[in-house]
Amino acid sequence: xxxxxxxxxxxxxxxxxxxxxxxxxxxxxxxxxxxxxxxxxxxxxxxxxxxxxxxxxxxxxxxxxxxxxxxxxxxxxxxxxxxxxxxxxxxxxxxxxxxxx
Numbered sequence: 646x647x648x649x650x651x652x653x654x655x656x657x658x659x660x661x662x663x664x665x666x667x668x669x670x671x672x673x674x675x676x677x678x679x680x681x682x683x684x685x686x687x688x689x690x691x692x693x694x695x696x697x698x699x700x701x702x703x704x705x706x707x708x709x710x711x712x713x714x715x716x717x718x719x720x721x722x723x724x725x726x727x728x729x730x731x732x733x734x735x736x737x738x739x740x741x742x743x744x745x746x
Contacts, residue, residue: 647667649665653667655694657719658717659692659726664687667692668681670706671705675709692727694725694726694727696722697722712728714726
């Protein structure tokens, strides 16, 4: 299932964007990211939040290109947050030395 982050409790875990998507396990395909970003061009971030003990789900997310970023406590239990961003976002430098002065 795919839904907007603002409609899920994970919204309290990070400063989400208006077009961020949440993907739930099982993934819609082994490599869902290109299709998700193509279908939702304003999406800047796709997140997933499997249960802390769901190691198979975490491995599937990593294989699909998601990065593990944090753990979070939701009303339903502890989850592990994963994120994927489109290539154009990933290319933007974030190091302080790379910022214009």
